[in-house]
Amino acid sequence: MRDSDIRQALTARLATKYDSQPDTQIRHELGLCAGRTRVDVAVINGHISGFEIKSDQDKLTRLELQAELYSRVLDRASLVTTGRYLDQAAEMIPSWWGVWLALPGERAVRLRNVRRGSRNPSPNPFSIAQLLWRDEAMALLRERGSHRGLSKAPRWFVWERLAETLELGELQAEVRRVLRTRVDWPTRP
Structure with missing residues (x-):
């Protein structure tokens, strides 16, 4: 198969x-x-x-x-x-x-x-933040006033700040929301 x-x-x-x-x-x-x-x-x-x-x-x-x-x-x-x-x-x-x-x-x-599967008992906030593109993560930080000092920072620092700023449940909800509304996904070959 x-x-x-x-x-x-x-x-x-x-x-x-x-x-x-x-x-x-x-x-x-x-x-x-x-x-x-x-x-x-x-x-x-x-x-x-x-x-x-x-x-x-x-x-x-x-x-x-x-x-x-x-x-x-x-x-x-x-x-x-x-x-x-x-x-x-x-x-x-x-x-x-x-x-x-x-x-x-x-x-x-x-x-x-x-x-039958169950819910993941130990997700990692930084790894969840990595699902976002840099500009998406920056937008979430701007909404919370936590974007200062990151305008030219590499995406790793942006993801780290996002993971530190949002509680796990909020981070997961925001990442899901952004992914569900993302319009320019790459298409599968």
Whole structure:
């Protein structure tokens, strides 16, 4: 089973689930931690949920690092994999992650929930702030009068100030709001 087959089934399922929620964005290849990794499919609404796909053609060599970086940012995460990797991959991810099994179907891949996920117990504010472009982070700081001294500072300092200025819950809500309303996302190739 190929990544594209699983991704198509996952995207269709998520689109059906969130079709009636106009504030929900479904994005492919969402960069995390300043581009150190990308979430295969992300759902952005009242939470940021990420789905990592491991098809039969993939290897699991990067999964532990991906799980670590996803765990810094995402509210919820799920692994979507085939029977080939189900047991091995499920042991490599945190217990709060969900696990979905991709099964071959007559016309399309079927997805079955194997392990229900829960909320991320320990997100990292700085890593969450990194989801924003520099100008978006500066706008949030300006609204709070906390932008002084950062007009020419590198984005790392802007993200750090934002993470220090906002409480975690407020930061998460603001980042989700900005991402949901962002209009010039790069499109997936």
